[in-house]
Amino acid sequence: xxxxxxxxxxxxxxxxxxxxxxxxxxxxxxxxxxxxxxxxxxxxxxxxxxxxxxxxxxxxxxxxxxxxxxxxxxxxxxxxxxxxxxxxxxxxxxxxxxxxxxxxxxxxxxxx
Amino acid sequence: xxxxxxxxxxxxxxxxxxxxxxxxxxxxxxxxxxxxxxxxxxxxxxxxxxxxxxxxxxxxxxxxxxxxxxxxxxxxxxxxxxxxxxxxxxxxxxxxxxxxxxxxxxxxxxxxxx
Numbered sequence: 001x002x003x004x005x006x007x008x009x010x011x012x013x014x015x016x017x018x019x020x021x022x023x024x025x026x027x028x029x030x031x032x033x034x035x036x037x038x039x040x041x042x043x044x045x046x047x048x049x050x051x052x053x054x055x056x057x058x059x060x061x062x063x064x065x066x067x068x069x070x071x072x073x074x075x076x077x078x079x080x081x082x083x084x085x086x087x088x089x090x091x092x093x094x095x096x097x098x099x100x101x102x103x104x105x106x107x108x109x110x111x112x
Numbered sequence: 113x114x115x116x117x118x119x120x121x122x123x124x125x126x127x128x129x130x131x132x133x134x135x136x137x138x139x140x141x142x143x144x145x146x147x148x149x150x151x152x153x154x155x156x157x158x159x160x161x162x163x164x165x166x167x168x169x170x171x172x173x174x175x176x177x178x179x180x181x182x183x184x185x186x187x188x189x190x191x192x193x194x195x196x197x198x199x200x201x202x203x204x205x206x207x208x209x210x211x212x213x214x215x216x217x218x219x220x221x222x223x224x225x226x
Contacts, residue, residue, distance in 0.1 A: 008152070042219070044215075045217070099170065100145075104152055104153060
């Protein structure tokens with residue numbers, strides 16, 4: 001079983017749609033959680049951290065369920081510019097602190 | 113703002129050749145790491161460093177060496193290139209190891225081994 005698993009998609013949605021991505025992780029001792037965005041042939045960039053209480057940044061909402069070891073990202077009112085690969089990322093903590101484990105990414109295409 | 117700079121951006125090697133991928137950051141970050149990205153695999157950690165003079169292995173270290181003589185630089189050396197090392201390589205740095213520390217990535221090096 002992969003340490004961090006995502007549905008690779010692709011997700012094809014029209015502008016204005018709401019889309020949700022899910023991610024599960026296997027290490028119950030994981031300390032911190034992130035969503036990164038990667039544009040085609042570019043480097044990953046931090047989209048948002050994920051907090052236990054859930055957090056929102058404009059059209060983006062991230063949630064964490066530690067009991068189920070599950071992370072989600074919700075994008076509302078999708079824009080063409082949201083087309084990218086979304087990477088679920090986990091920091092294991094403990095002696096592995098700082099070592100990030102990546103999911104394989106979920107591809108999103110927003111069309112007119 | 114330079115951030116994390118990787119060179120070269122593209123490279124083609126013949127099997128058995130050696131080369132060094134360069135990575136430099138100007139943010140005074142202690143933590144630096146190298147990842148490779150292959151289709152359907154996500155990014156996998158090769159080697160990492162928590163400060164000058166300290167390095168350790170990640171998930172896929174075989175065939176690669178690193179050193180960290182300064183805070184700014186973290187080169188990755190391929191000792192004898194193999195076709196299995198064809199990949200996109202990313203260098204990353206972060207301020208520390210605390211939870212929720214953002215990692216900053218270089219633009220990547222696309223390596224093909226023939």
